[in-house]
Amino acid sequence: MTRVTLTPADILRWALILAALAVTLFPFYWMVNTSLKPGPEVFQSPPTFFSANWSFDAYRVVFETRPIGRYLLNSLIVSVGATALSVVLSALAAYGFTRFFVRGAAAFVLFLLFTKMLPETLLIIPYFQIMASLGLVDTYLALILAYSSFALPFSVWMLIGFFRTIPRDIDEAAIIDGASRLQTFFKVILPLARPGLVAVALFTFIIAWNSYVWALVLTTDANMFVVSVGIANLVGEYRVQWNELMAASVIAALPVMILYGFLNRHLVSAITAGAVKA
Amino acid sequence: MTVVSDSLSRPALPQRRRGQATRPGLESERWHGYLFIAPAFIFLCAVIVVPLVKAFWTSLERTRGLNTIFVGFDNYARVLESEAFWNSLRVSLSFTALCVAMHVAIGLGLAMLLNRVVHARAVLRVAFLTPWMVAPAIGSTVWLWLLEPQFGVVNYLFSAVGLIDSYKAWLGEPSLAFGSIVAVDVWRGVPFVMLLLLAGLQTIPVEQYEAAGIDGASPLQQFRYITLPNLKYFIVVASTLDIINTIRMFDIIAVMTGGGPIGATEVLPALLYNTAFRANHFGEAAAIGVLLLILVLAFSVLYVGLTRTHAQEGSR
Numbered sequence: 001m002t003r004v005t006l007t008p009a010d011i012l013r014w015a016l017i018l019a020a021l022a023v024t025l026f027p028f029y030w031m032v033n034t035s036l037k038p039g040p041e042v043f044q045s046p047p048t049f050f051s052a053n054w055s056f057d058a059y060r061v062v063f064e065t066r067p068i069g070r071y072l073l074n075s076l077i078v079s080v081g082a083t084a085l086s087v088v089l090s091a092l093a094a095y096g097f098t099r100f101f102v103r104g105a106a107a108f109v110l111f112l113l114f115t116k117m118l119p120e121t122l123l124i125i126p127y128f129q130i131m132a133s134l135g136l137v138d139t140y141l142a143l144i145l146a147y148s149s150f151a152l153p154f155s156v157w158m159l160i161g162f163f164r165t166i167p168r169d170i171d172e173a174a175i176i177d178g179a180s181r182l183q184t185f186f187k188v189i190l191p192l193a194r195p196g197l198v199a200v201a202l203f204t205f206i207i208a209w210n211s212y213v214w215a216l217v218l219t220t221d222a223n224m225f226v227v228s229v230g231i232a233n234l235v236g237e238y239r240v241q242w243n244e245l246m247a248a249s250v251i252a253a254l255p256v257m258i259l260y261g262f263l264n265r266h267l268v269s270a271i272t273a274g275a276v277k278a
Numbered sequence: 279m280t281v282v283s284d285s286l287s288r289p290a291l292p293q294r295r296r297g298q299a300t301r302p303g304l305e306s307e308r309w310h311g312y313l314f315i316a317p318a319f320i321f322l323c324a325v326i327v328v329p330l331v332k333a334f335w336t337s338l339e340r341t342r343g344l345n346t347i348f349v350g351f352d353n354y355a356r357v358l359e360s361e362a363f364w365n366s367l368r369v370s371l372s373f374t375a376l377c378v379a380m381h382v383a384i385g386l387g388l389a390m391l392l393n394r395v396v397h398a399r400a401v402l403r404v405a406f407l408t409p410w411m412v413a414p415a416i417g418s419t420v421w422l423w424l425l426e427p428q429f430g431v432v433n434y435l436f437s438a439v440g441l442i443d444s445y446k447a448w449l450g451e452p453s454l455a456f457g458s459i460v461a462v463d464v465w466r467g468v469p470f471v472m473l474l475l476l477a478g479l480q481t482i483p484v485e486q487y488e489a490a491g492i493d494g495a496s497p498l499q500q501f502r503y504i505t506l507p508n509l510k511y512f513i514v515v516a517s518t519l520d521i522i523n524t525i526r527m528f529d530i531i532a533v534m535t536g537g538g539p540i541g542a543t544e545v546l547p548a549l550l551y552n553t554a555f556r557a558n559h560f561g562e563a564a565a566i567g568v569l570l571l572i573l574v575l576a577f578s579v580l581y582v583g584l585t586r587t588h589a590q591e592g593s594r
Binding site: 016017047096114121209246 | 325400416525533574575577
């Protein structure tokens with residue numbers, strides 16, 4: 001370890017970084033702080049930044065009195081479903097693109113890029129009309145199809161990058177050894193592409209988990225609310241119990257935070273591929 | 279090429295080379311490629327292309343009660359004649375311009391600060407990214423509490439340091455509500471730009487700065503003559519992507535204001551949503567959507583053009 005000497009420039013730099021970090025993270029601190037307070041203390045003025053009364057009561061109450069468990073389950077089902085569908089379709093497509101000469105491939109990839117940029121509010125109208133006429137409003141299927149549709153272009157895009165790093169000689173060796181194309185794909189290439197598949201799957205899961213407007217439109221039955229809609233819906237109540245609401249927010253945000261921990265390495269390529277719907 | 283500029287450009291696909299000897303066993307099964315792509319292609323047609331066509335079709339129709347009639351471009355005429363649309367366009371454009379400008383300015387500043395940090399950079403990067411990781415709907419819910427008029431901590435902190443002399447209804451007054459929405463979007467959007475620009479900064483060779491330092495260039499001159507020219511492409515691409523993302527942004531507004539008060543935060547996606555799902559005028563909403571799409575597509579074409587030109591220059 002070399003000796004660290006601090007110049008005035010270093011001190012200024014760190015002061016600025018820490019100030020920016022404070023602004024960035026303060027809302028999260030306040031979310032956690034509020035979620036740990038007992039009900040009356042939430043409405044105390046001036047507000048308390050630390051409290052001797054911190055407890056997990058609000059978490060217990062929000063689970064007991066609100067269908068948060070149900071919301072989480074709905075989000076989980078929909079997100080896992082969308083992830084599975086999207087990863088299967090995109091892995092097949094990315095393999096097709098990187099292993100074969102496909103007429104119109106460049107045009108298709110360009111089309112993928114444009115679909116990532118479509119305003120989702122525009123698509124929601126016809127999508128809602130179609131789902132309503134098929135009787136699929138308030139079903140998991142409607143949300144799974146919607147989430148896969150906007151995760152798919154991104155997944156194909158990222159997987160093309162991953163599959164490209166696996167030499168085509170490996171496919172050819174497998175085929176010369178007597179494997180069929182599908183066997184080669186499932187038994188040779190997919191295992192090699194596993195890190196890429198995992199990254200794409202996690203990102204798809206996060207996209208689905210974080211999504212809001214589609215579920216807002218496509219669910220009317222409170223039993224079918226996903227967690228983002230369920231929580232935002234609590235705000236509309238007559239008197240908002242902020243400590244419970246913040247506890248629910250912590251629970252909803254936590255899975256995503258943990259998943260991002262695993263994804264740090266892929267952030268830049270994913271962010272440019274449009275991993276997150278703004 | 280670097281990771282970033284690589285992923286900013288389009289993925290390389292197999293090219294058929296003229297006169298290339300066919301490899302045994304591969305050329306004969308060329309049509310297999312289509313089989314692998316077919317499921318994704320059919321799926322995207324069903325869930326994106328069909329709704330898109332239907333949206334355009336809906337924009338030419340009007341439904342009143344149980345009757346749906348074809349009205350041609352009448353919905354567009356109505357939209358373009360309405361004060362609400364022009365207000366919304368104004369709000370959308372100023373929201374996008376303000377947010378993107380601040381994302382880029384703050385993002386660039388942070389990226390430059392972090393680029394010089396040797397220790398704990400990975401940890402800092404993740405910490406700065408948290409606003410962007412959490413669901414916009416959840417982040418906005420937290421901000422609703424921070425900005426709450428009576429018990430919100432923002433009012434408390436701002437009046438404690440003397441920024442305001444009385445508690446404000448941040449989301450209740452038009453100009454304050456617009457500013458608040460911009461602030462929340464800046465909080466959420468800076469990390470995206472910061473991450474891209476940080477990756478860009480890392481492509482600049484340190485030797486350039488060392489040489490400039492030896493020649494006696496001031497930090498400001500180094501920024502002007504080394505950082506900015508090297509980073510130009512990254513800044514332009516990040517801004518374009520950010521414009522496309524910000525102009526479509528709806529979640530924050532949906533949760534925090536719904537477009538109010540009196541249209542102050544009614545960006546185009548919010549106007550579209552309110553027209554469709556509050557007023558039940560699907561035809562006019564679809565027309566607004568098509569106009570929004572045209573706006574987004576203009577920037578998308580710009581983005582694709584930029585990355586393609588860059589990729590070609592890079593491969594030369």
